[in-house]
Amino acid sequence: MTLQEMYEKRGQLVAQARAATDEITKNTDDSRVAELEARSDKIFAELDDFDKKIAREERVATAERSLEERAARNRPNRGNREVEGLDGGEGGEGEQRSADQIQTEYRDAFFALMREGGDIGAMTPEQRALLRQGYVENRTQTVGTSAGGGYTVPTELAKAIVEVMKDWGPMYDPGITDEMVTSSGNPFDIPTNDDTANSAAALAEAADLTDDNSGDLAFGEVSLAAFVYATPWLKLSFELLQDSAFNLEAFVAKKLGERLGRIANRQLTIGDNVGDPNGIVTASTLGKTAAAVAAITGDEVIDLQHSVNAAYRRSPFCRWMFADTTLAVLRKLKDGQGNYLWTMGDIRVGAEDLLHGKPYSVNDDVPAIATGNRAVLFGDMSRYTVRKVGSPLIGTVRERFWPKVGMAGLIRFDGDLVDTSAVKHLRLA
Numbered sequence: 001m002t003l004q005e006m007y008e009k010r011g012q013l014v015a016q017a018r019a020a021t022d023e024i025t026k027n028t029d030d031s032r033v034a035e036l037e038a039r040s041d042k043i044f045a046e047l048d049d050f051d052k053k054i055a056r057e058e059r060v061a062t063a064e065r066s067l068e069e070r071a072a073r074n075r076p077n078r079g080n081r082e083v084e085g086l087d088g089g090e091g092g093e094g095e096q097r098s099a100d101q102i103q104t105e106y107r108d109a110f111f112a113l114m115r116e117g118g119d120i121g122a123m124t125p126e127q128r129a130l131l132r133q134g135y136v137e138n139r140t141q142t143v144g145t146s147a148g149g150g151y152t153v154p155t156e157l158a159k160a161i162v163e164v165m166k167d168w169g170p171m172y173d174p175g176i177t178d179e180m181v182t183s184s185g186n187p188f189d190i191p192t193n194d195d196t197a198n199s200a201a202a203l204a205e206a207a208d209l210t211d212d213n214s215g216d217l218a219f220g221e222v223s224l225a226a227f228v229y230a231t232p233w234l235k236l237s238f239e240l241l242q243d244s245a246f247n248l249e250a251f252v253a254k255k256l257g258e259r260l261g262r263i264a265n266r267q268l269t270i271g272d273n274v275g276d277p278n279g280i281v282t283a284s285t286l287g288k289t290a291a292a293v294a295a296i297t298g299d300e301v302i303d304l305q306h307s308v309n310a311a312y313r314r315s316p317f318c319r320w321m322f323a324d325t326t327l328a329v330l331r332k333l334k335d336g337q338g339n340y341l342w343t344m345g346d347i348r349v350g351a352e353d354l355l356h357g358k359p360y361s362v363n364d365d366v367p368a369i370a371t372g373n374r375a376v377l378f379g380d381m382s383r384y385t386v387r388k389v390g391s392p393l394i395g396t397v398r399e400r401f402w403p404k405v406g407m408a409g410l411i412r413f414d415g416d417l418v419d420t421s422a423v424k425h426l427r428l429a
Contacts (some may be wrong), residue, residue, distance in 0.1 A: 003362045006057060010050045015045040017043045029206050077113055106130050113396070145282065147237050161409075164257025169265025170361040171280065171415070176317065177268075178385040185226030185389045190418050192220040199390060218306065224387040224414045227276060229267070231259035231409040241253050252394075256409040260392065261387075268386060268415045269365035280321070280384050281366060281374050283417035284401035287424030293371040294324075298333040298341055301376070304426045305356055308379045315359075320360035325368050352390050371428055379423030 001009070020040045024033055109127040111119065120128060166173045182188060197213065209261040234255050269277035285305030304372050305313070312318055321329070345351040352359040358378075367373035389412035397406040417423055 005122070005399055006050060006054050008120030010047065010054065010399070013043055013047045013050065017047070031140060035162045038042075044149045091108070096413070097301055116272050128305060138391070142377065161253050161257040161260065164254055164260030165264055168258060169269070169365060170363050171265045171268035171365075171384075172261065174386075175257075176319070176381050177360055178270050178382045179278075180224070180385055182226075182387065182389055185412055187226075188224045188387060190222045190224065190385065191368070192222055192418055193217060194220075194419075194421065222385075222416050222418045224416060226386065226387065226389045226412040227267070227414055228410065228412050229263045230411075231256055231262070233401070233406040233408050234259075235404045235406050238405070243283060252407065256394070256407075257332040260409055260411050264399070264411065264413060265363065266365045268384075268413075269363055270367070271415070273416075275305070277413070277415040278417065279422060280377065280381070280417055281422060281425065284377055284423045284425045285420050286380070287378065288426045290426060290428045292429060296333070296369065296426065296428075298335055300426060301330065301333065301341060302355065303354070304356070304376060304378050304424065307424050309421065312380040312383075316381040318376075318380045319358055320355050321366055321381070322360065322368045322375060323364045323368050325360050326366070327362055330376075340349075349365060370426060374425040374427050376426040377423055379421065380419075383419040383422035388412060388413050409423065 019041055020036045020043065024036050027324055028036070095175065109123070109130040112127055119241060120131070162172070170176045178301070180188070187395060201210070228299070234252070236252075267277050267279060269279045270276040270281050272282055273279075288300055288304040290296055308318075331340070333341045335341060342352040343357075345353040354360075361381075367375055369375045393410040395408050395410065397408075400406055
């Protein structure tokens with residue numbers, strides 16, 4: 001039995017012990033209580049035995065890792081996997097290996113792991129050494145035993161996942177919002193300043209400058225955390241994992257990317273800032289209130305656009321954002337001369353469709369046109385910062401779904417509008 005299988009078996013025993021304990025209530029008769037206590041004692045005895053076995057296996061695994069690492073360091077003409085290449089010296093000794101080659105090796109080892117059903121014991125020592133660079137420990141400091149961790153997604157796969165996530169909504173797209181990538185998830189504080197109310201004044205001859213502290217800069221702060229979101233299990237058949245002709249990489253990237261994309265776009269759009277990101281709809285300020293409860297006029301769209309300061313409107317990231325059903329309504333609006341507010345772009349030159357001269361993003365997580373909803377956003381979307389922590393992680397489980405293999409993705413991110421004057425919304429009455 002592998003170490004991972006022992007962890008999974010231990011978790012099952014803990015769950016069984018909990019179930020037996022919870023079954024004992026004040027109304028349980030004495031004979032049943034004695035039976036449940038005996039069962040619980042038997043489970044805990046087996047649990048103690050597993051703890052000893054796990055401790056031994058962990059010591060052996062640690063010793064094996066030490067030997068493998070020492071052998072890798074002493075192997076002649078080895079490549080340095082911690083840097084982009086190995087300096088071979090004047091005589092050209094040593095193997096020159098680029099970052100792309102190192103990433104390719106890790107990628108091959110990663111998908112070999114998936115083909116083996118997540119069994120690290122079935123890998124070669126070289127593959128295990130490669131995978132160890134991308135292993136992340138995620139043990140939970142709570143009651144029970146959780147999975148030990150997961151492996152970071154190879155760069156190519158991570159890029160594919162992010163591309164799919166963009167397709168599911170614009171909020172994760174660095175071409176629309178501001179992107180900040182960090183290697184750790186520690187809180188990240190961003191200073192803010194609004195100096196738009198301050199100006200200068202005429203100064204009479206020989207007069208003293210004003211010294212009443214009115215010219216001091218007032219700073220605020222936006223703190224970005226790193227909320228964790230995980231996909232449901234994605235179960236792959238044993239045959240599919242071993243079918244080398246099947247494009248497993250594209251399949252996994254698409255499915256996990258779709259699932260991660262849905263939650264990321266939703267939380268970055270309408271997150272309530274309580275254990276979740278401060279979504280752009282929630283963080284935006286009121287620009288215009290529509291007169292009707294379920295309709296928008298052309299004049300109200302213009303009023304919303306001009307409620308945002310011209311300094312933000314000049315930004316190349318300034319745009320509209322609304323749901324597709326709202327777009328259908330806006331495309332029918334006309335100005336006083338009967339001209340449509342919506343303008344078709346030109347795909348031949350890469351020109352986007354426009355609304356009042358500005359591009360737009362369709363985001364179906366923005367509330368639809370209905371009573372009290374914030375249905376239309378406008379402003380400089382680059383003032384919304386999306387903080388991303390490293391690459392996604394993929395975890396595998398073998399026993400639970402045997403003979404299938406369960407895979408799940410995990411991602412960490414946060415977001416907030418660092419300048420609340422930059423994006424405003426139109427709210428229905």
